[in-house]
Amino acid sequence: MRRILLESLLRRPVTDAAPKLDDAELAALAARIDVAARRRLGRSLAIREVDAGSCNGCELEINALQNAVYDLERFGLRFVASPRHADVLMVTGPVTKNMRIALERTYEATPAPKWVVAVGDCAVSGGLFAGSYACVGPASAVVPVSLAIPGCPPTPTAMLKGLLTLLRS
Amino acid sequence: MTPLAALIDTDRAADPESRWPRVMVDADTWLDIAAQLGAGGWTLVGLWADGQRVHMAVADDAPRPAVAVVSLDAEDGAYPSVGRYHPAAIRLERALRDLCGLRPEGMPDPRPWLDHGAWGVNAPLAGSRGEPAPSVPEGYTFLRVDGEDLHEIPVGPVHAGVIEPGHFRFTVDGETVVRLEQRLGYTHKGLESLLAGSTLDHAARLAGRASGDSTVAWALAFAHAAEAACGVAPPPRAVWLRALMAELERMANHFGDVGGVCNDASFGILNAHCGVLRERVLRAAASCFGHRLMMDRVVPGGVAVDLEDSGIITLRGLLKEIHRRLPQIAELYDQTTSLQDRTVSTGILRPALAQRFGAGGHVGRASGRDFDTRRDLPYPPYEQLRFTVPVQTEGDVNARVWVRIREIDQCVGMIEQMLALLPDSPIRVPVDAAAGALREGMAMVESFRGDVLVWLRLDASGTVARCHLRDPSWFQWPLLEAAIEGNIVADFPICNKSFNCSYSGHDL
Ligand code: SF4
Numbered sequence: 001m002r003r004i005l006l007e008s009l010l011r012r013p014v015t016d017a018a019p020k021l022d023d024a025e026l027a028a029l030a031a032r033i034d035v036a037a038r039r040r041l042g043r044s045l046a047i048r049e050v051d052a053g054s055c056n057g058c059e060l061e062i063n064a065l066q067n068a069v070y071d072l073e074r075f076g077l078r079f080v081a082s083p084r085h086a087d088v089l090m091v092t093g094p095v096t097k098n099m100r101i102a103l104e105r106t107y108e109a110t111p112a113p114k115w116v117v118a119v120g121d122c123a124v125s126g127g128l129f130a131g132s133y134a135c136v137g138p139a140s141a142v143v144p145v146s147l148a149i150p151g152c153p154p155t156p157t158a159m160l161k162g163l164l165t166l167l168r169s
Numbered sequence: 170m171t172p173l174a175a176l177i178d179t180d181r182a183a184d185p186e187s188r189w190p191r192v193m194v195d196a197d198t199w200l201d202i203a204a205q206l207g208a209g210g211w212t213l214v215g216l217w218a219d220g221q222r223v224h225m226a227v228a229d230d231a232p233r234p235a236v237a238v239v240s241l242d243a244e245d246g247a248y249p250s251v252g253r254y255h256p257a258a259i260r261l262e263r264a265l266r267d268l269c270g271l272r273p274e275g276m277p278d279p280r281p282w283l284d285h286g287a288w289g290v291n292a293p294l295a296g297s298r299g300e301p302a303p304s305v306p307e308g309y310t311f312l313r314v315d316g317e318d319l320h321e322i323p324v325g326p327v328h329a330g331v332i333e334p335g336h337f338r339f340t341v342d343g344e345t346v347v348r349l350e351q352r353l354g355y356t357h358k359g360l361e362s363l364l365a366g367s368t369l370d371h372a373a374r375l376a377g378r379a380s381g382d383s384t385v386a387w388a389l390a391f392a393h394a395a396e397a398a399c400g401v402a403p404p405p406r407a408v409w410l411r412a413l414m415a416e417l418e419r420m421a422n423h424f425g426d427v428g429g430v431c432n433d434a435s436f437g438i439l440n441a442h443c444g445v446l447r448e449r450v451l452r453a454a455a456s457c458f459g460h461r462l463m464m465d466r467v468v469p470g471g472v473a474v475d476l477e478d479s480g481i482i483t484l485r486g487l488l489k490e491i492h493r494r495l496p497q498i499a500e501l502y503d504q505t506t507s508l509q510d511r512t513v514s515t516g517i518l519r520p521a522l523a524q525r526f527g528a529g530g531h532v533g534r535a536s537g538r539d540f541d542t543r544r545d546l547p548y549p550p551y552e553q554l555r556f557t558v559p560v561q562t563e564g565d566v567n568a569r570v571w572v573r574i575r576e577i578d579q580c581v582g583m584i585e586q587m588l589a590l591l592p593d594s595p596i597r598v599p600v601d602a603a604a605g606a607l608r609e610g611m612a613m614v615e616s617f618r619g620d621v622l623v624w625l626r627l628d629a630s631g632t633v634a635r636c637h638l639r640d641p642s643w644f645q646w647p648l649l650e651a652a653i654e655g656n657i658v659a660d661f662p663i664c665n666k667s668f669n670c671s672y673s674g675h676d677l
Contacts, residue, residue, distance in 0.1 A: 054335075064444075097288055099334060153381065163517070
């Protein structure tokens with residue numbers, strides 16, 4: 001244990017620099033969120049993740065946000081265990097019909113003001129599962145979506161950029 | 170015990186040359202096989218339907234591991250239940266009825282499984298037989314537990330962590346779990362219906378999303394099945410690159426799981442270190458193959474991207490780092506008594522149960538089931554690689570962690586060999602989906618979680634007529650119910666993580 005701690009102390013930090021929000025991208029993302037919402041969020045966000053039927057690829061990359069390399073918490077962003085503590089819901093998956101009620105209830109349990117981020121092609125558009133008898137389709141068909149982060153799955157960097165855009169006014 | 174070959178005359182198979190011969194049987198032979206499964210002679214590896222025909226894949230260990238498929242035509246939409254004799258088949262039969270509408274006659278559990286009554290269709294895979302009316306009643310009856318001072322704790326489908334959805338119904342006596350009953354199906358996306366009617370290339374993308382964490386293994390199994398159906402062989406370099414990706418995927422997942430188990434024991438430092446190594450693997454994958462999880466990189470006919478020389482250098486650097494760091498991680502895990510206190514003798518899965526259910530991957534191998542498709546039902550290039558299959562017998566969380574740590578070590582060795590032996594050739598050959606006499610293909614591939622199975626039938630024009638995917642989780646989820654019994658509720662997360670079954674792969 002001591003050796004690992006000592007090595008970690010002496011090594012350069014493994015954490016990446018904050019991603020650059022290049023203007024075009026920022027503008028494109030910002031255009032999709034309403035300004036009033038962003039102002040009210042302040043500089044810290046509590047995030048509740050809701051898997052609405054994903055293939056679990058998106059969850060792997062959301063989990064990666066919490067590793068030492070992306071270190072989400074340094075930006076004031078953190079995952080919470082209950083929707084009742086959350087400002088933001090990150091929704092993944094093509095909203096299966098079997099998860100529809102659970103997603104609606106999670107949304108209702110989240111105190112206002114609240115924002116929904118659709119993460120991954122499935123949640124953004126239904127992805128490859130669009131049109132299935134078992135899926136509702138995009139998250140926006142069930143709950144109001146403020147921000148869409150496409151990708152299959154989106155990289156942690158893409159997610160981080162999206163979340164930081166939510167934070168910056 | 171009768172060997173499988175004696176009961177099933179493989180010479181009569183439609184495809185006697187195939188590694189996975191399939192024979193039609195009558196109801197009596199079907200029942201004989203079900204009884205043999207129940208008696209523990211063979212292992213059930215799959216049970217699915219195609220129209221009115223039920224297929225059952227069975228594995229036999231002796232004289233050497235072999236798998237055969239038996240098929241039975243259902244009469245009046247019913248067939249003799251296998252689950253009646255062999256509990257590992259029960260959930261498969263419930264799902265089969267929900268999706269295909271075929272009734273398992275004599276099955277002890279009549280409840281639906283994947284169908285929660287929300288689809289608006291009955292038996293979606295049955296084609297014309299599906300009607301646009303919900304057949305499943307509202308609500309779901311959990312098994313009754315009687316006893317003084319017992320109470321129930323319902324958990325999910327939305328869980329506290331960043332994990333997939335499913336429902337767990339605990340019955341507890343004080344802090345001790347008396348029974349866990351799972352209810353799954355929340356992530357059912359209708360994958361097999363989407364597969365039907367797809368082109369091979371589109372179907373490969375869909376199969377690669379059965380369970381995102383094993384996307385390489387799923388795409389590989391699908392490619393094997395498609396290539397068997399069309400009579401095509403992938404070029405040598407593609408074969409090696411596929412295995413290389415599969416081993417990278419295995420390492421990345423095992424790092425995630427080892428860290429995750431430690432995190433559930435509140436030992437964050439190991440999670441941090443494992444998380445960094447997992448990230449290194451994913452970044453190497455992205456720089457070598459253009460996608461962190463390597464989705465859509467394995468395709469029917471070969472692979473979609475080649476490995477450049479710069480990629481080989483990247484991978485050598487990665488292996489060097491893991492080689493140096495893995496012993497440190499193993500040592501810290503082994504010498505932290507507070508952590509060992511949580512993992513040793515927690516969530517014990519008895520070897521007899523693992524054997525009976527044919528549990529694959531770390532779940533089976535931590536409980537003495539010495540089986541790995543890479544060695545026992547080998548596909549190239551694994552016959553040419555030196556590796557061992559780590560097996561433990563304790564069956565607790567600790568054993569499942571150690572199997573993973575030791576498997577990572579094996580992955581490092583295998584990737585080193587692959588980089589040294591990587592042949593030169595094109596990376597992809599065209600696959601004519603309308604060619605080939607057989608039109609049917611099957612494959613089993615070792616994912617990080619255990620053996621995945623793909624069965625595929627093509628129609629004359631080369632589109633998918635029926636494709637069935639069976640995730641290893643089918644034979645692991647029920648065992649988690651057994652392993653948690655007698656443990657405290659607070660140990661459920663760590664047990665669950667040590668199994669790490671896939672919800673999506675199971676629900677499809
Ligand atoms: S967007 Fe891709 S990775 Fe995410 S859930 Fe959908 S298929 Fe899986």
